[in-house]
Amino acid sequence: MSASKNDDELETYGAILADLARGADRTEVLAAHGLDEESFEALEERALAALEADDSDGVPAAVVRFDAAMRRPGLPSASQAPTLEAFAQAYVIAQEGGNVAERLKERGSSLDVLLRGSEHYVPRFAKEPELADRFRALVARTGPPKKLG
Numbered sequence: 001m002s003a004s005k006n007d008d009e010l011e012t013y014g015a016i017l018a019d020l021a022r023g024a025d026r027t028e029v030l031a032a033h034g035l036d037e038e039s040f041e042a043l044e045e046r047a048l049a050a051l052e053a054d055d056s057d058g059v060p061a062a063v064v065r066f067d068a069a070m071r072r073p074g075l076p077s078a079s080q081a082p083t084l085e086a087f088a089q090a091y092v093i094a095q096e097g098g099n100v101a102e103r104l105k106e107r108g109s110s111l112d113v114l115l116r117g118s119e120h121y122v123p124r125f126a127k128e129p130e131l132a133d134r135f136r137a138l139v140a141r142t143g144p145p146k147k148l149g
Helices: 003-021 026-032 037-052 061-070 084-094 100-106 111-127 129-142
Strands: none
Touching: 003 026, 003 037, 003 061, 003 100, 003 111, 061 111, 084 100, 084 111, 084 129, 100 111, 111 129
16 A cells, blocks of 8 residues: 555545544445445554554654544534543544444543544644653553453
8 A cells, every 4th residue: 555545545534533523424424435334444444554553653654644634624623632541542442443433432432532632632742752652551551442241
């Protein structure tokens, strides 16, 4: 996969999550991007794989691109950022794939926590290495989320 295709897919994935966070109809959002559930799942798998790749000691470039796509105009501004711990938990849950909004809700979180946390913390990670280190430690300690049931 070329870097530009990867960038485009991350942008599309971020835009879809942002639309869903604003309460848009899932079927309509996917259709607007030429996707159905199956093709969205494939896109999501590729996007999550890119987001998981740690290509530097700092914040992975894919995470920064994803954050920029999610913060495009129209996304509600954050009135209050979630805790770093809540953001890390939402980030780990989102990496599971599938219906991210549903998985977050099942575990007592939301896309809003993920989006607001991303908006608040990701730009700070590059300027505050200790904050980025705390985030990495939280994500590593959190590990794969436990299934409810």
